[in-house]
Amino acid sequence: xxxxxxxxxxxxxxxxxxxxxxxxxxxxxxxxxxxxxxxxxxxxxxxxxxxxxxxxxxxxxxxxxxxxxxxxxxxxxxxxxxxxxxxxxxxxxxxxxxxxxxxxxxxxxxxxxxxxxxxxxxxxxxxxxxxxxxxxxxxxxxxxxxxxxxxxxxxxxxxxxxxxxxxxxxxxxxxxxxxxxxxxxxxxxxxxxxxxxxxxxxxxxxxxxxxxxxxxxxxxxxxxxxxxxxxxxxxxxxxxxxxxxxxxxxxxxxxxxxxxxxxxxxxxxxxxxxxxxxxxxxxxxxxxxxxxxxxxxxxxxxxxxxxxxxxxxxxxxxxxxxxxxxxxxxxxxxxxxxxxxxxxxxxxxxxxxxxxxxxxxxxxxxxxxxxxxxxxxxxxxxxxxxxxxxxxxxxxxxxxxxxxxxxxxxxxxxxxxxxxxxxxxxxxxxxxxxxxxxxxxxxxxxxxxxxxxxxxxx
Amino acid sequence: xxxxxxxxxxxxxxxxxxxxxxxxxxxxxxxxxxxxxxxxxxxxxxxxxxxxxxxxxxxxxxxxxxxxxxxxxxxxxxxxxxxxxxxxxxxxxxxxxxxxxxxxxxxxxxxxxxxxxxxxxxxxxxxxxxxxxxxxxxxxxxxxxxxxxxxxxxxxxxxxxxxxxxxxxxxxxxxxxxxxxxxxxxxxxxxxxxxxxxxxxxxxxxxxxxxxxxxxxxxxxxxxxxxxxxxxxxxxxxxxxxxxxxxxxxxxxxxxxxxxxxxxxxxxxxxxxxxxxxxxxxxxxxxxxxxxxxxxxxxxxxxxxxxxxxxxxxxxxxxxxxxxxxxxxxxxxxxxxxxxxxxxxxxxxxxxxxxxxxxxxxxxxxxxxxxxxxxxxxxxxxxxxxxxxxxxxxxxxxxxxxxxxxxxxxxxxxxxxxxxxxxxxxxxxxxxxxxxxxxxxxxxxxxxxxxxxxxxxx
Numbered sequence: 082x083x084x085x086x087x088x089x090x091x092x093x094x095x096x097x098x099x100x101x102x103x104x105x106x107x108x109x110x111x112x113x114x115x116x117x118x119x120x121x122x123x124x125x126x127x128x129x130x131x132x133x134x135x136x137x138x139x140x141x142x143x144x145x146x147x148x149x150x151x152x153x154x155x156x157x158x159x160x161x162x163x164x165x166x167x168x169x170x171x172x173x174x175x176x177x178x179x180x181x182x183x184x185x186x187x188x189x190x191x192x193x194x195x196x197x198x199x200x201x202x203x204x205x206x207x208x209x210x211x212x213x214x215x216x217x218x219x220x221x222x223x224x225x226x227x228x229x230x231x232x233x234x235x236x237x238x239x240x241x242x243x244x245x246x247x248x249x250x251x252x253x254x255x256x257x258x259x260x261x262x263x264x265x266x267x268x269x270x271x272x273x274x275x276x277x278x279x280x281x282x283x284x285x286x287x288x289x290x291x292x293x294x295x296x297x298x299x300x301x302x303x304x305x306x307x308x309x310x311x312x313x314x315x316x317x318x319x320x321x322x323x324x325x326x327x328x329x330x331x332x333x334x335x336x337x338x339x340x341x342x343x344x345x346x347x348x349x350x351x352x353x354x355x356x357x358x359x360x361x362x363x364x365x366x367x368x369x370x371x372x373x374x375x376x377x378x379x380x381x382x383x384x385x386x387x388x389x390x391x392x393x394x395x396x397x398x399x400x401x402x403x404x405x406x407x408x409x410x411x412x413x414x415x416x417x418x419x420x421x422x423x424x425x426x427x428x429x430x431x432x433x434x435x436x437x438x439x440x441x442x443x444x445x446x447x448x449x450x451x452x453x454x455x456x457x458x459x460x461x462x463x464x465x466x467x468x469x470x471x472x473x474x475x476x477x478x479x480x481x482x483x484x485x486x487x488x489x490x491x492x493x494x495x496x497x498x499x500x501x502x503x504x505x506x507x508x509x510x511x512x513x514x515x516x517x518x519x520x521x522x523x524x525x526x527x528x529x530x531x532x533x534x535x536x537x538x539x
Numbered sequence: 540x541x542x543x544x545x546x547x548x549x550x551x552x553x554x555x556x557x558x559x560x561x562x563x564x565x566x567x568x569x570x571x572x573x574x575x576x577x578x579x580x581x582x583x584x585x586x587x588x589x590x591x592x593x594x595x596x597x598x599x600x601x602x603x604x605x606x607x608x609x610x611x612x613x614x615x616x617x618x619x620x621x622x623x624x625x626x627x628x629x630x631x632x633x634x635x636x637x638x639x640x641x642x643x644x645x646x647x648x649x650x651x652x653x654x655x656x657x658x659x660x661x662x663x664x665x666x667x668x669x670x671x672x673x674x675x676x677x678x679x680x681x682x683x684x685x686x687x688x689x690x691x692x693x694x695x696x697x698x699x700x701x702x703x704x705x706x707x708x709x710x711x712x713x714x715x716x717x718x719x720x721x722x723x724x725x726x727x728x729x730x731x732x733x734x735x736x737x738x739x740x741x742x743x744x745x746x747x748x749x750x751x752x753x754x755x756x757x758x759x760x761x762x763x764x765x766x767x768x769x770x771x772x773x774x775x776x777x778x779x780x781x782x783x784x785x786x787x788x789x790x791x792x793x794x795x796x797x798x799x800x801x802x803x804x805x806x807x808x809x810x811x812x813x814x815x816x817x818x819x820x821x822x823x824x825x826x827x828x829x830x831x832x833x834x835x836x837x838x839x840x841x842x843x844x845x846x847x848x849x850x851x852x853x854x855x856x857x858x859x860x861x862x863x864x865x866x867x868x869x870x871x872x873x874x875x876x877x878x879x880x881x882x883x884x885x886x887x888x889x890x891x892x893x894x895x896x897x898x899x900x901x902x903x904x905x906x907x908x909x910x911x912x913x914x915x916x917x918x919x920x921x922x923x924x925x926x927x928x929x930x931x932x933x934x935x936x937x938x939x940x941x942x943x944x945x946x947x948x949x950x951x952x953x954x955x956x957x958x959x960x961x962x963x964x965x966x967x968x969x970x971x972x973x974x975x976x977x978x979x980x981x982x983x984x985x986x987x988x989x990x991x992x993x994x995x996x997x
Contacts, residue, residue, distance in 0.1 A: 305827065375763050
């Protein structure tokens with residue numbers, strides 16, 4: 082059965098525009114609450130945001146519930162139409178990455194508006210998109226579209242959703258749905274809408290090496306005292322080639338399923354542009370200038386990454402100490418069919434072999450995800466995008482990880498689609514994160530169209 | 540001509556004990572002024588300390604002058620006996636290493652006394668020894684020993700004495716002397732007095748690599764974006780083997796003069812004890828358990844050291860960014876006949892080759908020093924030590940660097956001796972630095988004996 086859109090595009094545009102000032106004032110309220118899940122001191126803000134989000138739902142006539150977990154709560158709610166109508170569940174997260182205010186042009190938790198751009202931590206990841214979808218749902222509710230819309234707003238996504246699977250299992254009956262739509266992904270460029278068909282997984286590690294009780298004088302002890310920073314640096318260089326990114330840990334690529342030639346060609350055909358990517362992320366150079374290789378590397382290849390090495394002297398100039406401690410912050414991005422379990426096993430073994438007295442601590446763990454790109458929900462997503470944007474979206478994979486997705490696939494066992502609204506220049510996880518009204522307004526229209534199409538899928 | 544001591548040991552012991560409370564109150568005044576030369580914000584404290592030190596001299600009847608340089612001033616002064624008498628110049632420094640109060644058991648700049656131990660930054664390096672020598676000089680002055688004693692108190696030693704050579708050249712006539720004695724070195728152990736016959740040099744470097752304008756999302760960009768921390772880590776592992784300390788930069792050992800078998804045996808015979816060294820520096824393990832190899836490594840071999848790698852994420856846990864910047868803080872300790880110039884040349888070339896867009900900035904530069912161990916000034920030092928301690932000192936080299944020494948050798952062109960008072964457990968450059976009355980009292984007696992012996996060298 083072909084899906085039919087009946088809603089008038091101009092009416093939807095008018096609706097979106099009519100919501101602009103409400104969108105901006107609510108977004109500012111949400112962004113100004115510093116819901117940094119990585120920072121234990123922000124527990125109060127997390128709680129405050131959960132309550133504010135629940136009120137947003139009830140004020141609009143939806144039900145709302147703040148469900149406690151062992152960690153941060155999850156806010157759920159719904160606009161009920163009729164038990165006979167199909168149900169879609171929208172997933173967003175309302176927690177954010179940390180932000181060091183001293184590095185930002187504007188305070189990260191005091192949202193400013195400049196030329197229809199919203200500046201602040203969480204504007205694009207993921208409060209702005211969450212609010213756009215919510216406003217589309219309000220339209221569907223007010224205009225009595227024959228669809229039930231549920232909301233799942235997580236508050237631990239940025240720390241790898243450690244309690245989300247448990248939450249799903251505990252609340253499975255409340256969460257019954259025909260499909261899930263995730264709005265937390267990024268387009269290739271402003272004029273290149275994309276629908277995500279796969280996500281990389283993640284395994285984080287802290288590698289710690291302590292060789293003494295205090296930093297000592299490099300004149301008095303240098304040559305005889307061990308240097309833990311240098312040993313950790315050496316270990317990292319044994320793990321992978323920093324120039325090419327090629328991982329050297331035995332077994333790392335064993336379960337890696339390389340994308341097919343067809344899929345690689347799709348990546349190229351998606352319209353991905355190396356120069357635009359480099360510019361959006363403000364990078365001076367890239368590991369390759371070949372588009373097929375580049376897209377494969379960010380979307381479909383696993384990585385080994387070092388996020389920081391701490392220990393020793395970090396002030397200005399050189400302080401001639403031999404450090405007594407070093408810590409490397411490491412993660413791997415994983416792709417099908419790699420598993421966090423296997424990575425933990427081979428990495429721990431490798432470290433034990435190369436640097437026996439270093440310890441390995443596990444951080445966030447997320448399985449990779451790959452979904453079908455051909456079912457009717459994906460077709461509805463594609464058609465809604467075409468309708469709202471006037472251009473067919475590309476089906477691509479995404480390099481990031483959303484652990485919640487794999488959990489929802491496993492526990493809820495329904496089709497999952499991805500309709501993201503963020504752009505590369507919005508600065509996911511970066512300083513000066515931002516979002517803009519163009520994408521928000523487009524998102525409102527997109528999701529109204531999507532809800533109408535889904536209402537036809539019985 | 541044999542040198543003869545006539546002073547009564549018991550009288551000297553009584554004199555030292557009589558000075559204890561004065562020593563402690565003045566030392567506290569000096570330590571409580573946070574004269575951290577590495578920190579530009581402490582300029583006021585440097586100035587304050589220079590004035591306090593000058594007053595210490597004039598109050599005791601010596602002349603004093605605070606001589607400005609392009610950087611921090613140098614305090615000079617003298618007890619004049621007669622132009623016909625020999626002159627010795629005592630070198631100490633009154634600036635100190637930085638101290639992070641949060642890591643210390645007691646505030647570093649509020650000296651506390653516990654069981655005759657003096658706790659605070661600068662107590663052993665080098666304010667405590669400076670004050671002991673000064674009190675010995677007061678005795679010589681009061682008792683009219685036939686010797687002129689000059690003081691050179693530097694305030695930039697911990698940053699590599701960048702203006703000291705210039706100061707020497709500018710003030711050469713004022714500084715005319717028959718010999719120099721430096722009191723800024725460390726014994727092998729409390730029961731193993733040592734006289735230093737050589738010092739390692741130093742060349743510091745900052746290696747900086749910038750690959751973008753901001754940290755970016757490792758999901759979105761990882762695999763394609765370069766990782767500057769990993770590239771710097773790889774560079775370091777190419778520079779040297781962190782496990783053994785062996786440097787791999789071509790040309791590094793070209794000018795290195797290995798110590799003779801005789802000298803290596805002297806190192807072993809000095810009484811150096813591996814377990815005591817390990818315990819004093821609170822190290823979990825060492826690169827070797829062989830005493831000959833160990834002493835050679837810290838005293839007579841050059842090193843490559845990493846003091847810290849900054850950039851990326853340094854908070855708790857793992858933040859999955861690709862860093863955009865990394866900086867390695869590096870230094871080499873040099874031994875005869877290595878030169879800073881040659882090291883700069885080969886290191887810069889090596890970095891350019893291995894990591895072309897990294898930049899190398901030069902930090903402190905100090906030539907290695909080696910002096911004779913047989914002239915009459917060394918003999919006087921040895922005899923004074925025997926007289927005051929009852930045991931012959933070992934002649935060893937020292938692993939640290941005192942740039943001022945090489946400058947004095949070159950500009951003043953007179954014999955230099957080293958009579959240090961510090962012990963390994965005093966924690967040079969470490970947290971909880973301390974000094975003790977036993978060493979201070981001994982130092983007062985030692986230098987009185989030394990002054991008497993020097994007065995006989997015409």
